[in-house]
Amino acid sequence: DARGPQMGVTEPLPHRILPVVGIWTRDKDYGAYLRQVERGNIVFGGAAERVSVDLDPGHAKADPARLPVQLRAVARLLPAIAQAAVIRTWSGCEGYVRDMLPVIGQSATTPGLFHAFGFCGHGFQLGPGVGDAMAELITTGHCETPLDDFSIDRFSREA
Template identity: 90%
Template sequence: AERVSVDLDPGHAIADPMRLPLQLRAVARLLPAIAKVAVIRTWSGCEGYVRDMLPVMGRSATTPGLFHAFGFCGHGFQLGPGVGDAMAELITTGRCETPLDDFRVDRFDCAA
């Protein structure tokens, strides 16, 4: 993935089609079989980055019944299955064998 600055005024990221050939050449060096693919659509989006580069996971500090799992700093797809397991366990049983204390949403509060 290529990281570029994002203009937040329009409310969404914009894929620059002029950059696509360069990106495809870079991918083809790693995965030669992709060199002859036909691109039919592209997607762009904003990734959530948290100040300390750690995700937020667990119960909401303010809203009962609300659970958080966000801010994976570009690693959400890789971590998704494990995060899903941990969050499902927490939501369904009220507990989680995976320690989540370091990922509390209130860790940024002055009193936390």
């Protein structure tokens, strides 16, 4: 499913936050993330329902009406953001898997084919660990990390 995540950025604030900070939850009003760039701006996302995408030409537009819910969620992580001015919002086109979990593991139909896709916006967090797991699976045929919940055939089991 193609949808557009809503992102925003604040005016510059004193630079104090070094890591990316976030929480993921299935409750769309609570999951949020943020990072601060060197200039001091806080870049944030999450919480807002994803917007629809015009697949031709592949554009999505941020919805200003969704910003208050998004800012409340981000303020749970960083209360000071409630006093900051939001200077820009945007969206883009991303593909999402129905259950919002990636597909990781061996193909259910094609020997020698391995999957690692459908990260639905959380690939940066999972990428390094998935790379290790895939390398182990491809080179040894098994993986110490349980991957069954991410199997491609989970969709055929839903019926």
